[in-house]
Amino acid sequence: MCYFEQTLWSCGYWKWGNFRQQCNKEYRTGETCGLKLVYETNFIPSPCKICEQITKKDRRLRKMAEDIERWSREGNRKATIEKTQADMLGVRGQIQELWRGHEEKQRSI
Numbered sequence: 001m002c003y004f005e006q007t008l009w010s011c012g013y014w015k016w017g018n019f020r021q022q023c024n025k026e027y028r029t030g031e032t033c034g035l036k037l038v039y040e041t042n043f044i045p046s047p048c049k050i051c052e053q054i055t056k057k058d059r060r061l062r063k064m065a066e067d068i069e070r071w072s073r074e075g076n077r078k079a080t081i082e083k084t085q086a087d088m089l090g091v092r093g094q095i096q097e098l099w100r101g102h103e104e105k106q107r108s109i
Contacts, residue, residue: 003039012106013048050102057095064088 005017020039047055064084071077071084 002035003037006038006041007044008041009044009046009048009051011047011051011102013050013102014105017042048102050098054095054098054102057091057098061088061091061095064091 002019002023003021004019006014007017008014016036023035023037064087068081068084068088071081
């Protein structure tokens with residue numbers, strides 16, 4: 001039950017920070033007992049880096065959808081449209097992975 005700092009973002013994501021105080025169960029200097037307790041929580045009002053990455057990928061996805069729409073109206077862009085649709089599937093998968101990791105971290109506190 002050693003004490004550590006904790007960082008908490010507005011979206012609910014968090015991470016452990018620096019070691020702050022040793023508990024009385026661990027007698028060796030510089031060692032921790034393995035159990036982590038919160039010494040102090042630092043609140044950050046902005047979204048975490050994962051949320052920023054998700055936002056960037058969402059913008060990219062919207063741009064791709066707009067491009068496909070425009071190319072469909074123009075015609076003669078079938079191969080480009082197919083490639084962009086395949087790229088969109090990849091970006092959607094990346095967004096799902098980021099969300100999955102983000103939600104796991106939120107639930108683990």
